[in-house]
Amino acid sequence: MAFGSLGLCDELLKTVAEQGYTKPSPIQAEAIPVVLSQRDVMAVAQTGTGKTAGFTLPMVQLLSGGSSPQALHVHALVITPTRELAAQVADSVQNYSRHMNIRSMAVFGGVRIEPQIAQLKAGVDVLIATPGRLIDLYNQQAINFDQLEILVLDEADRMLDLGFIDDILCIQKLLPNKRQTLMFSATFSTEIKSLANGMLNNPRLIEIPATNSTVDSVKQIIHPVDKTRKSEVLIHLIKKNKWHQVLVFSRTKKGADSLVLQLKDAGISADSIHANRTQHARTRTLEGFRNGNIAVLVATDIAARGIDVNQLPCVVNFDLPYLAEDYVHRIGRTGRAGTSGLAVSLFSEDESKQLQSIERLIGRQFEGDIIPGFAPSERIKADSTDDEEYGNFEADPKPQRRGQSQKRRSRGGNSSNRNRTPR
Ligand code: ADP
Numbered sequence: 511m512a513f514g515s516l517g518l519c520d521e522l523l524k525t526v527a528e529q530g531y532t533k534p535s536p537i538q539a540e541a542i543p544v545v546l547s548q549r550d551v552m553a554v555a556q557t558g559t560g561k562t563a564g565f566t567l568p569m570v571q572l573l574s575g576g577s578s579p580q581a582l583h584v585h586a587l588v589i590t591p592t593r594e595l596a597a598q599v600a601d602s603v604q605n606y607s608r609h610m611n612i613r614s615m616a617v618f619g620g621v622r623i624e625p626q627i628a629q630l631k632a633g634v635d636v637l638i639a640t641p642g643r644l645i646d647l648y649n650q651q652a653i654n655f656d657q658l659e660i661l662v663l664d665e666a667d668r669m670l671d672l673g674f675i676d677d678i679l680c681i682q683k684l685l686p687n688k689r690q691t692l693m694f695s696a697t698f699s700t701e702i703k704s705l706a707n708g709m710l711n712n713p714r715l716i717e718i719p720a721t722n723s724t725v726d727s728v729k730q731i732i733h734p735v736d737k738t739r740k741s742e743v744l745i746h747l748i749k750k751n752k753w754h755q756v757l758v759f760s761r762t763k764k765g766a767d768s769l770v771l772q773l774k775d776a777g778i779s780a781d782s783i784h785a786n787r788t789q790h791a792r793t794r795t796l797e798g799f800r801n802g803n804i805a806v807l808v809a810t811d812i813a814a815r816g817i818d819v820n821q822l823p824c825v826v827n828f829d830l831p832y833l834a835e836d837y838v839h840r841i842g843r844t845g846r847a848g849t850s851g852l853a854v855s856l857f858s859e860d861e862s863k864q865l866q867s868i869e870r871l872i873g874r875q876f877e878g879d880i881i882p883g884f885a886p887s888e889r890i891k892a893d894s895t896d897d898e899e900y901g902n903f904e905a906d907p908k909p910q911r912r913g914q915s916q917k918r919r920s921r922g923g924n925s926s927n928r929n930r931t932p933r
């Protein structure tokens with residue numbers, strides 16, 4: 511399958527070639543012709559599979575055939591759950607439409623509304639927006655949707671997770687019924703299905719199975735450690751392996767900030783992004799991380815979702831996520847587009863449940879890789895099979911459910927990882 515066979519115009523074929531894309535990803539190959547046929551689409555594919563180009567390329571092609579937008583009018587609206595994602599999708603739209611006459615802009619909260627109002631006056635082909643700011647702008651009569659032709663909901667699953675359902679339904683009421691609607695999601699839950707039922711008209715369902723292709727190109731390592739020593743372990747790993755661009759996931763904003771302080775104390779350049787930081791600070795931090803001034807970026811799941819720094823060599827789960835799907839999203843930040851990546855998880859005993867649900871989701875079981883000098887002192891609970899295997903607990907020093915014991919039965923696969931730290 512080549513880009514040339516999808517019905518894209520020459521300008522866009524030129525753009526994808528300039529991007530260095532040699533062939534469409536599976537979601538692009540399926541979605542592009544259907545979007546071009548002006549049908550509604552419900553598309554489900556894992557994070558990192560190229561969904562943005564999957565809707566942007568055909569969307570700008572459809573728009574380029576029409577007239578220029580009139581004052582205040584918007585021809586296509588892309589709604590995203592976070593500011594970072596809005597900014598990123600806007601960059602992609604700008605980039606993919608660079609050989610075409612398409613006006614696009616992003617609007618989101620956390621920055622002054624007046625410049626956005628001023629910029630909207632001329633009208634735009636593609637508006638990328640977060641829900642709250644979009645509603646504000648509409649209420650201030652800065653936007654007119656009468657000529658809206660295309661609505662895209664990007665990361666619809668995340669939108670629901672973040673509680674934007676009412677905003678979305680409110681926005682839907684403001685839009686013309688006769689329009690093309692495209693919904694993109696990494697998961698296809700019951701909630702997504704019912705949202706799709708209410709918003710899409712006879713949609714084509716495109717579901718790219720989670721082949722774990724992202725996951726397969728990522729080397730995953732689990733280090734069992736004491737909860738209280740996680741920062742120390744992370745500092746050790748960063749220094750030992752000379753990691754220079756590592757994305758660290760923290761479950762909480764407070765945890766992220768305190769980790770940043772500890773990293774800085776250890777002489778490592780670090781910063782955080784999460785919802786409590788201003789838009790300006792987040793943009794500056796991301797820029798610093800991209801250009802190498804910040805070696806370690808500590809992020810919460812919500813803030814990190816959609817951060818598109820190409821080919822991150824390494825991500826670290828400082829805490830395991832509550833939702834197993836988030837683990838897949840997190841490690842999807844590394845090893846993209848055919849490069850191999852490394853995902854390191856610091857696992858403490860209290861996270862056994864999370865680890866189990868991750869193992870269930872991705873269909874493999876991990877063996878812990880103990881870092882010399884950082885073996886967990888708490889005993890990580892043995893499962894029942896291990897109980898039998900180890901016989902008398904007291905006689906056998908520290909039986910580990912996931913860990914260092916040489917007696918640990920092999921679950922196949924990555925046992926050679928044991929007692930090795932990642933490069
Ligand atoms: P998603 O929205 O599915 O999470 P993105 O649209 O953010 O994924 O794309 C992920 C990465 O893949 C981006 O860095 C993008 O430049 C790259 N990419 C997209 N399409 C292709 C392609 N056809 N070939 C190679 N890389 C691609």
Ligand code: MG
Pocket residue numbers: 561562664665816
């Ligand atoms: Mg996306």
